[in-house]
Amino acid sequence: MGRLIKEILADVLTTEELKDVVSGFDIIGDIAVIKIPDTLLPKKGLIAQTLLKNVKNVKAVFRQASPISGEYRLMELEHLAGENRTYTEHKESGCRFILDIQKAYFSPRLSGERLRIASLVKDNEVVVNMFAGIGTFSIIIAKQVKTSLNYAIDVNPYAYEMTLRNAFINKVDDRVIALLGDAGRTIENRLLSSADRVLMPFPERALDYFPYAVRALKADGGTVHLYLHVKSKPVSEVIDETLPKLSNPTKLKIDSINCKVVREVGPRIDQVVLDIEFAS
Numbered sequence: 001m002g003r004l005i006k007e008i009l010a011d012v013l014t015t016e017e018l019k020d021v022v023s024g025f026d027i028i029g030d031i032a033v034i035k036i037p038d039t040l041l042p043k044k045g046l047i048a049q050t051l052l053k054n055v056k057n058v059k060a061v062f063r064q065a066s067p068i069s070g071e072y073r074l075m076e077l078e079h080l081a082g083e084n085r086t087y088t089e090h091k092e093s094g095c096r097f098i099l100d101i102q103k104a105y106f107s108p109r110l111s112g113e114r115l116r117i118a119s120l121v122k123d124n125e126v127v128v129n130m131f132a133g134i135g136t137f138s139i140i141i142a143k144q145v146k147t148s149l150n151y152a153i154d155v156n157p158y159a160y161e162m163t164l165r166n167a168f169i170n171k172v173d174d175r176v177i178a179l180l181g182d183a184g185r186t187i188e189n190r191l192l193s194s195a196d197r198v199l200m201p202f203p204e205r206a207l208d209y210f211p212y213a214v215r216a217l218k219a220d221g222g223t224v225h226l227y228l229h230v231k232s233k234p235v236s237e238v239i240d241e242t243l244p245k246l247s248n249p250t251k252l253k254i255d256s257i258n259c260k261v262v263r264e265v266g267p268r269i270d271q272v273v274l275d276i277e278f279a280s
Ligand SMILES: C[S@@+](CC[C@H](N)C(=O)[O-])C[C@H]1O[C@@H](n2cnc3c(N)ncnc32)[C@H](O)[C@@H]1O
Pocket: 071, 072, 073, 104, 105, 106, 107, 110, 130, 131, 132, 133, 134, 136, 137, 153, 154, 155, 156, 159, 181, 182, 183, 184, 201, 202, 203
């Protein structure tokens, strides 16, 4: 995608300018979302029109006008070109996801990671996603592992509604159970000692909620996938630094930890995932 965008914008931007724009470009359904550095703001209309004209299937172009922030992880968007709507349908790994990109978090950049997790899930597993957004991880797992049971928790009522709807349109509503509320409280109220696998795809809060993730695991153990943002460094160092921060209120013991970089999220900042296996 990066190369294609570079070629498309090569006529209107310098090589230096191109680098900044290309790294901040996403397509969600038929909507392009682009980060434009302040120095290039005078060219935002030109950039947006060029993308609209040349990127296949893009019908609207928006600028990300604020960092992703707040409890629901939302961003402000400025309409730049094409249709003025933020509602779309995104296709990923054979599933359809309907969403308003202004009302719920979604990143197409996690598609590879979602598939990786789905490939780890075994028959009959119970999987709890503590920060499910519009249901992406849970629905892809449910589609691929027909005997899995997936709890998809989110505190954002709109994300919860979209998980219900997306589970229905992907015909996995019998094995994706959307739950609205705080992940910690929801686990305490109804999911203690119930899961084979717990997903924590919310790097900013994952460590705070880690004790709940362990409490959600079955008495004989299971796996927690913990997502964090860290300064770029060898994964062995990430493991060494993270281990003392993991609070475990159960009798389960850590059996193994693996860490991998999921994607770069800023200059020398990575999103990593720690796959932590617990045993009794
Ligand atoms: C980074 S997004 C996760 C996106 C999703 N997993 C995906 O792949 O698209 C974090 C999500 O956590 C939700 N969230 C924030 N605080 C929460 C809490 N205390 N309990 C449950 N969900 C929460 C937000 O509403 C947001 O949808």
